[in-house]
């Protein structure tokens with residue numbers, strides 16, 4: 422992949438050039454308060470490198486999953502404020518409440534060398550995520566018209582063939598930013614030479630997105646530990662009731678197939694044996710621990726239980742490589758944080774024992790930091806969850822492949 426120096430050479434220097442930077446600034450928010458700014462911090466080195474070189478930097482990013490129309494709770498305004506602070510309040514950072522259009526164009530035209538403009542959430546425009554190539558291409562063209570060059574630095578989105586990740590790279594001189602280069606280097610080592618036993622831990626809430634990776638992961642990992650919202654489709658596939666828990670009904674058959682394939686290949690799929698259940702998705706809902714095969718019909722599973730914590734720790738005890746994406750429970754609420762804490766601690770132990778441990782994903786990274794762990798407690802904390810998983814599967818990621826041309 423081309424570097425920032427390659428791009429500088431191609432453009433005849435960066436000073437005075439307008440560079441569109443696609444970052445992943447999809448941070449967890451409580452109202453307008455950022456609860457973990459890891460992704461904003463990770464975006465700084467590339468932006469700083471460009472502004473130091475005299476470029477005018479236009480940052481584009483998404484937040485959450487709005488459906489192609491503005492929604493105040495998904496505004497990037499608080500993120501732009503945090504970026505301004507992280508850049509030391511010296512670099513002028515202007516937030517524009519529009520992604521493309523007159524105001525965005527005017528703001529970009531008014532920039533001086535070394536300035537930063539942050540545009541509003543890309544996913545407020547339907548073109549960003551459109552399935553239709555023309556619609557996506559049109560939006561990408563509008564983004565491209567703002568700049569002289571494009572830098573892809575949002576590692577967490579390189580698995581998305583979206584306008585700002587994929588199409589725009591085809592319309593402008595481009596390069597991968599420093600974060601994308603650094604992340605790919607770690608993931609490549611993990612993909613090409615994992616020391617064994619190699620375990621992958623999967624959890625979280627993006628169940629339909631991430632169930633598919635299991636098909637390939639059972640061909641590369643020795644052990645797969647499943648927690649979080651993923652669990653219930655597995656329990657259902659085993660014939661158990663899952664109450665009101667997250668469930669991908671139409672994936673139950675597919676998951677049954679995964680269980681069979683894994684058994685044939687001698688790959689262990691480790692499922693929780695007990696679950697913390699509650700009546701609703703809320704911190705003050707009464708909760709209890711039940712056996713995984715006995716979830717009452719009116720309750721929802723929100724964490725793995727204590728026996729599962731022990732089981733997971735045991736299954737990790739001899740691993741030499743561990744990749745973890747997706748919290749084991751709704752860790753943002755204290756009563757459902759224990760499983761995620763236990764897995765984080767098991768990984769820290771493995772790091773100390775010399776294993777390569779990687780935690781990936783916005784919420785997973787936020788969780789380990791919220792529990793007070795330091796970056797050094799893990800081999801690597803990746804900004805990408807789904808992106809890392811798809812890379813580890815061996816897939817060609819559209820947002821990386823397009824940078825190779």
Ligand SMILES: Nc1ncnc2c1ncn2[C@@H]1O[C@H](COP(=O)(O)OP(=O)(O)O)[C@@H](O)[C@H]1O
Nearest residue numbers: 625626627649650723750751782783784785806
């Ligand atoms: N059993 C569960 N039911 C509902 N949500 C869950 C459950 N377990 C975990 N979650 C939620 O999953 C979210 C993170 O999922 P995801 O986005 O897939 O992870 P990451 O951002 O690390 O890739 C968290 O907000 C957490 O509350």
Ligand SMILES: O=C(OP(=O)(O)O)[C@H](O)COP(=O)(O)O
Nearest residue numbers: 445447577578782783805806807
């Ligand atoms: O949060 C993200 O991914 P992750 O939850 O897999 O880490 C990225 O910002 C991608 O977001 P998306 O899954 O809505 O495309």
